[in-house]
Amino acid sequence: MATPTERVLIGTLGKPHGLRGELTVYLRTDEPERRFAPGASIEVGQGGKPMTVAATKWHSGVFLLSLTGVSDRTAAEGLRGSDVWARVASDEVPDADGEFYDRQLIGLSVRDASGATVGTVASVLHNPGQDLLVIDIAGDERLVPFVEALVPVLDPDAGYLQVADVRGLLSDDEDA
Structure with a gap:
């Protein structure tokens, strides 16, 4: 039996580079x-x-991709702006401890410091300084920096994470 897979967004194609179809x-x-x-x-x-990926390389800090069958700038231009997806085994996890794929985090139940369920992880924002969890609390979005001090408990297998008791993190209520 084949391993179940998920379709995962891995990139978006930008402008062509050069004349030979690189993107x-x-x-x-x-x-x-x-x-x-x-x-x-x-x-x-x-x-x-x-x-099919033909070749890749880094050039001046930019990731370049060559695809089989895309051999000139015109063909590459036709792909500009397209999202690129990979089929990934549903049970695949990152190699390093303490690292998670977005798909492992999105949908997790969010608990406050007392253990009460308050919302769910809606998405993950990858900012230059740090990743942010977008938490949906009854239709209101809260951004929580994804650092151990603020997310001390994370158990994807059990389906939840717990957020530290920090005033204003999960609500605007002064008594929170």
């Missing part, structure tokens, strides 16, 4: 060398057109 990539993965390995099968665009 710049706005990365949406911390593992570009793994997700864009030469020979890897990826899905491009809304319809998920299957394509």
Whole structure:
């Protein structure tokens, strides 16, 4: 039986680079060398057109991608703005301890310091300084820095995380 997979966003194609069909990539993965390995099968665009990675390289801090069958600037321009997806085993987790994929965090129940369920993780924002959890509390979004001091308990297998008792973190109520 085949391992179940999930479709995971790994990048967005930017402008063509040069004349031979290379594209710049706005990365949406911390593992570009793994997700864009030469020979890897990826899905491009809304319809998920299957394509194969021919080559990648870093050039002046920009990730460049060559795809099989995309051999000139015109063909590359036609892909500009397309999202790039990978099929990833549903049970795959990052190699390093203390690291998590967004899909492991989104949907987790959020508990306050007393253990009461107050909301769910709606999304994860990746900012230059630190990642932020977007927590939905009855339709109101709160941003919680994803650091151990503020998220001391994280148990994806049990389906929840717990947020520290910090005034104003989960509500605007002065008594919180």
